[in-house]
Amino acid sequence: MDYNQKAKEILEAIGGADNVVAAAHCATRLRLVLKDESLVDEAKLDKMDVVKGTFATGGQFQIIIGSGTVNQVYAKLAPLAGVSEMTTKDDVKKAGTKKLNPIQQFVKVLSDIFVPIIPAIVAAGLLMGINNILTAEDLFYDGMSLIDANPGIADLASLINTFANAAFVFLPILIGFSAAQRFGGNAFLGAALGMLMVHPDLLNGYGYADALLEGTIPVWNILGFEIEKVGYQGTVLPILVAAFILAKIEQLLRKVIPAALDNLLTPLFTLFITGILTFTFVGPITRTGGDMITGGLVWLFETAGFIGGGLFGLIYAPIVITGMHHSFIAVETQLLADLARTGGSFIFPVAAMSNVAQGAAALAVIFITANKKMKSIASASGISALLGISEPAMFGVNLKLRYPFIAAIIGAAIGSAYITLNKVLSVAIGPAGLPGIIAIRVDVILHFIIGMVLTFVVAFALTFVFAKRQQLREKKNESNAA
Helix, strand or coil: CCCCHHHHHHHHHHCCCCHHEEEEEECCCCEEEEHHHHHHHHHHHHHHHCCCEEECCEEEEEEEEECHHHHHHHHHHHHHHCCCCCCCHHHHHHHHHHHCCCCHHHHHHHHHHHHHHHHHHHHHHHHHHHHHHHHCCCCCCCEECHHHHHHHHHHHHHHHHHHHHHHHCCHHHHHHHHHHCCCCCCHHHHEEEEEEEEHCCCHHHHHHHHHHHHHHHHHEEEEEEEEECCCCCCCHHHHHHHHHHHHHHHHHHHHHCHHHHEEEEEEEHHHHHHHHHHHHHHHHHHHHHHHHHHHHHHHHHHHHHHHHHHHHHHHHHHHHHHHHHHHHHHHHHHHHHHHHHHHEECHHHHHHHHHHHHHHHHHHCCCCCCHHHHHHHHHHHHHHHCHHHHHHHHHHHHHCCCCCHHHHEEEEEEHHHHHHHHHHHHHCCCCCCCHHHHHHHHHHHHHHHHHHHHHHHHHHHHHHHHHHHHHHHHHHHHHHCC
């Protein structure tokens, strides 16, 4: 393959070197920030054998090329575009963020904070799922759990449960590190702030509600002013706001404290001032706000019923197109952290239905289209969507043809309505697709599987129906034109 020629063709199709602000690549895609995306000739890109699909998200225009090939194309493209010095994804992210509106920038901030900690939450959640399988009654034995039938593994279940809870109990530490770093502060001061908020000397945050009712909340009494000694285990909003304040205080102090004393006094005052503000104002206010948001979401799930679930499933894929789905990570983390009250997250199961629907629609295209390139893209991206990554199928196939996308969101709506009707919840964040079964509460796994089958069948079948209608419409237009 002549990579230099391919790079020239791609550069011409995206509007030339003058239209490229920044460029980088990941494992499979070219990630470009363009001055004017309207100059892109997508039809020309689609005709190229090397291009497997294109989509725009987060201020970036991304071209799917494939593993092993993308780095070769990028190596030729970067010098031609005059961006050879800008070779990292972070550079492209920063350039792309400048093109976003305020709401998109807010969502981007949440994404930047939570995406790095997802592996820890996923690992903890999936361990929780394993623990649920071990402790669930009637799953393998009538009236008994696995550990009841096999007492020798009781301590194994206890060990797994401890491992599973750790990330949620100490969640403020993870978020504090990531958030402080994102807001421009010292990440380790952010982690220290998180540690302070879950210190064992404090009343455990999970027991706050009971202590409040009993009137037994411990306090620090400082010159007649009482500060509640309450921890923030499993909370999200308090540490997010506190980390933002910490970063801003640190930045201010570094401007006013002499350089000779900076390393000594800045961390001291930053942590002390932020800690005081956290326990006196920020924590109590944001804890209440977080509880209201969580309570509202649980109420919505319980009262909106299958209609609400169906609507959420219908709009989930369009939300993914805008990139706004990244804001769900913060909400879902709070739902999972407060598992005893919420029972789990309803967002993950709906996301799984949406991804399965996109995959089913893309796979149906294999049997509809005569275009060999589209068949190849549809097969690879369809399987990817079933495994939890829907963007290649959505942008590379379904949105291009339109009717598969419509079939997919209808299928997702029906599947989401079914699982919502049957109170399907997840206990973890994981791959939102077929492998996501392990993240679902044991008592509703069967309904989750039925929901996925229903979603797949509806999206797959409707794609054929809509394709037939499309063909009939095109024939009618040709007849009228003749």
